[in-house]
Structures are given as C-alpha cells and as structure tokens.
Amino acid sequence: MADDKKLTTRAADFSAWYNEVIMRAELADYSPVRGCMVIRPNGYAIWEQMQRGLDGMFKEHGVQNAYFPLLIPQSFLSKEAEHVEGFAPELAVVTHGGGKELEEPLVIRPTSETIIYSMYAKWIQSYRDLPMLMNQWANVVRWEMRTRLFLRTAEFLWQEGHTAHVDEADAEAFTLTILATYRRFAEEYMAMPVITGRKTDAERFAGALRTYCIEALMQDNKALQAGTSHNLGQNFAKAFQVTFQSQGGSLDYVWNTSWGVSTRLVGALVMTHGDDNGIITPPRLAQYQVVIVPIYKSDEERATVLAAADLVHKELKSAGIRTHLDARDGMKPGAKYYEWEGRGVPLRLEIGPRDVAGGTVMLARRTGGKKQSFPTEGLARTLRLEMDSMQQELLDAARTRREQNSIRGITKASFLDFLERDGGFAYGGWCGDGKCEADIKEQTKATIRCLPDPEFQSEEKPTTCMWCGRLAITEAVWARAY
Numbered sequence: 447m448a449d450d451k452k453l454t455t456r457a458a459d460f461s462a463w464y465n466e467v468i469m470r471a472e473l474a475d476y477s478p479v480r481g482c483m484v485i486r487p488n489g490y491a492i493w494e495q496m497q498r499g500l501d502g503m504f505k506e507h508g509v510q511n512a513y514f515p516l517l518i519p520q521s522f523l524s525k526e527a528e529h530v531e532g533f534a535p536e537l538a539v540v541t542h543g544g545g546k547e548l549e550e551p552l553v554i555r556p557t558s559e560t561i562i563y564s565m566y567a568k569w570i571q572s573y574r575d576l577p578m579l580m581n582q583w584a585n586v587v588r589w590e591m592r593t594r595l596f597l598r599t600a601e602f603l604w605q606e607g608h609t610a611h612v613d614e615a616d617a618e619a620f621t622l623t624i625l626a627t628y629r630r631f632a633e634e635y636m637a638m639p640v641i642t643g644r645k646t647d648a649e650r651f652a653g654a655l656r657t658y659c660i661e662a663l664m665q666d667n668k669a670l671q672a673g674t675s676h677n678l679g680q681n682f683a684k685a686f687q688v689t690f691q692s693q694g695g696s697l698d699y700v701w702n703t704s705w706g707v708s709t710r711l712v713g714a715l716v717m718t719h720g721d722d723n724g725i726i727t728p729p730r731l732a733q734y735q736v737v738i739v740p741i742y743k744s745d746e747e748r749a750t751v752l753a754a755a756d757l758v759h760k761e762l763k764s765a766g767i768r769t770h771l772d773a774r775d776g777m778k779p780g781a782k783y784y785e786w787e788g789r790g791v792p793l794r795l796e797i798g799p800r801d802v803a804g805g806t807v808m809l810a811r812r813t814g815g816k817k818q819s820f821p822t823e824g825l826a827r828t829l830r831l832e833m834d835s836m837q838q839e840l841l842d843a844a845r846t847r848r849e850q851n852s853i854r855g856i857t858k859a860s861f862l863d864f865l866e867r868d869g870g871f872a873y874g875g876w877c878g879d880g881k882c883e884a885d886i887k888e889q890t891k892a893t894i895r896c897l898p899d900p901e902f903q904s905e906e907k908p909t910t911c912m913w914c915g916r917l918a919i920t921e922a923v924w925a926r927a928y
C-alpha cells in the first residue's frame with residue numbers, strides 16, 4: 447500500500463494493526479490456498495538475515511546442513527506412538543502419484559524426525575560416528591484451521607536440527623546448548639528478550655522426553671513460543687533401530703535431540719518492535735540498514751545531489767553497511783520517508799544541496815528523536831555506532847516492557863485480576879498436576895509457558911499452587927499465548 451492511509455493503532459486493535467503493518471511493509475500476502483502464505487521479497491529478506499545469523503551459530507557447534515525428502519511414508523509416523531498421535535490431526539497426505547493410487551500413502555512432512563532417524567539407522571554404526579549433528583532448512587505442512595500471517599500457517603519455513611549422541615548426558619547438554627543459542631539469537635539479533643525454561647508434559651513435543659523453549663512477550667501481552675529444543679531420549683532410536691557399538695563393545699540405542707525455529711520469528715519481530723507507523727527492524731536483521739533519500743528541486747540540484755548521494759552510497763556499501771539509494775524520480779521525499787518508515791528501515795539519510803555544500807548528511811532514526819546532521823567524513827563509523835545503540839535500545843525497551851507486564855507470587859485471585867486487566871507473564875507456584883493445568887487453561891485460556899530456568903525464577907520461592915492451594919513442586923509462568 448503506497449497510499450497515505452493511516453494504520454489502525456495498536457491500542458485500538460492489535461490484531462488488525464498486525465495485519466496492516468505486514469501488508470504495508472509488503473512482508474507477506476494471502477495465497478489462493480486457504481491457510482497458506484506468500485512471503486514477499488521484503489519479508490523473505492528478513493528471513494534470510496535470520497537464516498544467516500542462526501546458520502553461523504549452528505555451525506559454530508559443529509552442525510552441518512543436509513536435506514531430506516518432503517514426502518514421508520505414512521507408516522513411518524506410526525512407529526513412534528506418541529508422535530503419530532500428536533501430529534495425525536494436522537497431516538496432509540498424498541494418495542495419488544502419476545495418475546495412480548499409491549500403494550502406501552505419503553505424508554507431507556509436518557516435521558522430519560521419522561525420515562531422518564530412518565537414515566541415521568543406516569549411517570550410524572559405532573560410537574565413532576557420534577555425535578551426528580545435522581540441520582535442514584526446509585518447509586513443513588501442518589493443516590491448521592485457524593491461520594495468521596507468519597504466526598500460524600499451513601505451510602511454513604523453518605530449520606530443524608536433528609542430532610544423535612552416545613548417552614543421555616551428551617544429548618541433554620546439546621539440547622541446552624541449542625536453547626542457549628536460540629536465546630542468544632533472539633536477544634542479539636532480534637533484540638527480543640526471552641525467558642528460557644522447560645515445557646510441562648502437556649506442552650512437550652510429541653515423542654520427546656523433555657522440551658525446552660524460549661518464550662517472548664508481545665506488545666499485546668500475549669506470549670509467543672519462539673523456539674523449542676527437545677531431548678528425544680531413545681524413543682525414536684528404538685522406533686527406528688538406530689543403534690551403535692559402544693566403546694565397551696555393547697550394542698546401544700543412540701540418544702536424539704531435535705530443535706527448530708520458524709518464519710514465526712518474523713511475526714514475533716513485528717509484534718515486538720512495531721509502532722503505529724509500521725514495523726521497526728533491528729539493524730542486525732534489516733534488509734537495508736540505511737536508506738539514502740536525495741532531495742532536490744531543479745535539474746542542476748538533482749545532478750549535484752545525486753552525485754554526492756552516490757558517493758555516500760558506495761562508501762557505506764564498501765564499509766559493509768547494507769545501504770539503499772532511493773533515486774526514484776517523480777516521487778516526493780515525504781512519500782519515500784513514509785514508505786521506508788513502514789518497512790522499518792533503521793536509519794534514513796537525507797541529502798540536499800545544503801548538505802552537499804557543507805559536506806554533511808541529515809540522519810533520521812526509525813525509533814524517533816530529532817534529526818541530526820553529521821559530516822560525511824567518517825560516516826560509516828558514525829552509522830555503525832548509531833546501529834549498535836539502536837539495537838541495544840530496542841532490546842532494553844522490550845525488556846522493560848516485559849518486566850512491567852510481569853507479575854510474581856500470584857494467587858488465584860490476583861492471577862484472574864491480572865488476566866482481566868492487561869495480562870502478561872504471571873509467575874506462581876504449581877502443584878505439578880496436569881488436571882490443575884488443564885482447568886486453568888479451560889477457564890482462563892492461559893497456559894503454562896514454561897517452568898522457568900533459575901535465572902528467571904522469583905527470589906521468593908512459591909510454596910503453594912496458585913490455583914488449587916496444594917503444595918507447589920515448582921514455579922511456573924502462565925500467559926495467554928499465540
């Protein structure tokens with residue numbers, strides 16, 4: 447939308463605002479197939495930056511990329527009982543190929559544990575083959591009935607890591623290494639603070655021993671699960687006969703982990719930083735970190751200004767700053783500002799005749815504040831510092847907002863009151879009973895987001911379950927969630 451239509455404000459209708467900013471920034475569009483989404487170039491560019499960041503981090507931990515098929519024999523899914531039960535309602539199944547009915551239907555992968563571990567069974571023989579650490583960047587299909595752009599779509603893009611280890615301790619350590627990696631990525635790249643913790647049995651991945659997650663709080667105070675890391679134990683190894691000869695000579699089952707984040711993170715980014723003018727992309731993930739808008743009236747001015755803008759453009763690009771020169775003719779600077787603002791570009795440089803004469807540029811920040819004039823001399827360094835501080839400011843602001851919308855030491859009454867008002871993260875004691883957890887979910891729509899890691903736990907340990915009053919076995923974090 448290149449028109450000057452005002453966006454719905456976040457305060458008026460967060461959900462309408464979310465859809466409008468995505469459309470305005472041209473991140474995605476609805477597809478002819480219900481529940482599916484088209485990721486447009488501006489949205490895909492953010493995903494590519496995310497991929498780049500994550501991929502580098504995975505490789506630091508020795509993970510290699512591979513690719514496994516989209517189609518999985520249906521029988522594979524039934525080999526792990528809990529797994530098939532968890533995914534059966536969401537499966538898309540191919541029954542015909544080449545005009546003929548298939549002997550065995552093929553499932554479009556909802557996740558790839560089964561096909562990957564069927565291959566690991568072939569590739570792993572000895573403890574020397576372990577750990578086996580692989581990741582794939584792929585699409586998956588889960589037949590969702592209620593969909594929302596980026597947050598919940600029938601097909602989405604993600605990465606799924608799958609590893610095999612000699613023992614439980616090694617698998618658990620790797621599960622937690624990835625959890626820490628996800629947290630680092632969320633905070634350092636997305637400027638999105640997260641809490642880490644373990645899922646309850648009701649929320650854990652179908653077929654896993656333990657599921658860990660990173661959880662973020664969006665601006666509407668709903669939680670968003672941003673990534674999960676599972677210790678699968680030996681469940682899949684037993685289902686697919688993934689065995690190895692141990693150092694001691696015995697034949698053992700491997701221990702597996704799997705972990706993933708998806709294009710859902712783009713939605714999380716929008717809902718963490720966007721304002722009433724559109725999205726705000728943290729500099730580390732921006733397609734363009736800097737956009738240059740030349741300002742001129744006469745043809746003569748145009749030539750001078752464009753030449754200067756071109757020089758600045760080249761210099762910034764060669765300094766490794768993702769820069770775009772918006773030299774479109776016949777478009778007023780104001781219209782360009784509006785467009786780049788909606789797309790969330792962190793920094794905008796304006797160059798007019800007076801700036802050229804003075805050897806300066808005018809800098810405007812997407813996060814607001816007064817425009818400032820800077821010399822073109824040493825500009826790359828200036829902009830780097832600006833981007834570093836913007837990246838930090840975005841993280842700090844999001845963390846402050848999350849803490850302002852968190853409540854600790856809840857009782858049933860204060861919890862209900864909290865949800866009635868604005869909601870957010872509610873920390874309290876839990877008896878550990880799944881029945882209690884289910885009752886809360888049914889009555890309030892709030893779920894246990896995680897049993898928080900020590901760093902996030904309250905100083906004062908809760909002693910009773912906030913809902914039923916029985917003895918608490920742990921602290922839990924509740925919220926309504928996406």
Ligand SMILES: [Zn+2]
Nearest residue numbers: 877882911914
């Ligand atoms: Zn209870």
